Amino acid sequence: MSILSGKNILLGISGGIAAYKTASLVRLFVKLGANVKVVMTPSSKDFITPLTLSTLSKNPVHSSFTNDEDDNAIWNNHVDLALWANIFVIAPATANTLSKMAHGVCDNFLLATYLSAKCPVYFAPAMDLDMYKHESTLHSFNALKSYNNVMIPAESGELASGLVGEGRMAEPETIVSFIENDILEKLPLKGKKVLITAGPTYEAIDPVRFIGNHSSGKMGFEIAKASANLGAEVILITGPTHQKVTHSLIHVIPVISASDMYKAAHEYFETADVAILSAAVADYKPKEVALQKIKKKDPTLTLELEKTKDILASLGAIKTNQFLVGFALETNNELENAKDKLKRKNLNLIVLNSLNDTGAGFKSDTNKVTFIDAEDTVTEFQLKSKTDVAIDLLNKILEHINA
Structure with a gap:
């Protein structure tokens, strides 16, 4: 049984091409027995549909503070969603979203939920190689680590720009394994x-x-x-x-x-x-154990x-x-x-x-x-x-x- 079984995992998706991988990520979390809910930035919906993620997670997907249906606004409570989560995973985490997280900018539902979270937060960066190594991005990484957020390092590989280098979001299997190992290493009886x-x-x-x-x-x-x-x-x-x-x-x-x-x-x-x-x-056992089944012949039976x-x-x-x-x-x-x-x-x-x-x-x-x-x-x-x-x-x- 995975350490993630029974955990409430909130997946935050920002607007990068790597968002298409989140369908597989949701499936992996669900397969391991986790309860999954998804929040998206508006731009992330250009890369993967809420319907896909809702179907896989078996929960509604939120990307705004209200759902407008038949002119009736339904409030999505970002505070309740943040408190529900045992683990908050932001993947892909674009340079834009990371910068806003680092500086407390709150201009969408995902960021409001992040700023309300009290659970461990993991972020998996995804961007082009020059953006990944830019000083401002490194500053975002360091700031988020200082907030006790945990970075899942990007991998090297072919990027959307056609370049090859560091900045590719970790594969869904790698993200799951990283989170499992990180949780295990921090458990109080690890090694006991x-x-x-x-x-x-x-x-x-x-x-x-x-x-x-x-x-x-x-x-x-x-x-x-x-x-x-x-x-x-x-x-x-x-x-x-x-x-x-x-x-x-x-x-x-x-x-x-x-x-x-x-x-x-x-x-x-x-x-x-x-x-x-x-x-x-x-506390006691029979002093002698009969080798054959004891027949019910006598009105009483005495055991020593x-x-x-x-x-x-x-x-x-x-x-x-x-x-x-x-x-x-x-x-x-x-x-x-x-x-x-x-x-x-x-x-x-x-x-x-x-x-x-x-x-x-x-x-x-x-x-x-x-x-x-x-x-x-x-x-x-x-x-x-x-x-x-x-x-x-x-x-x-x-x-x-x-x-």
């Missing part, structure tokens, strides 16, 4: 490895029966997705679950039992920067259980620089029990949730949690989606590892 455990474990009684629990794995999978979205390489060790992942940065290690999860966690822990153990691991290995405590005992996070699902004396678990297992942070809270716990799409860190700081949250809980957790971890 995050180990996550998720889901239940199944402890065999015989070849067809097991002891398990109601964990769906949703919380762990949301944490894995949030970690990957922040640039981390994720090792997701999961017990049996119906949850799915598509993110390219998430490597799934499927396991069945607590023993399997113990081995996998220890295999990957040494190279991890952060470990988040959210799995609902069985023995403790499983404590994965969290064992990692806490050997951790060096890893930031170790555990979960505590409690039904009574919640805060006291969670603090005790934090200390006993040498954790940096523990996530407490209670089965007494409506909407929290297994199988639900929501959770109500409290974070407790090693400095005894307690942070409580209201009921939220597990997606938002995962984001809160990663933000809390970042606070600590960046402190």
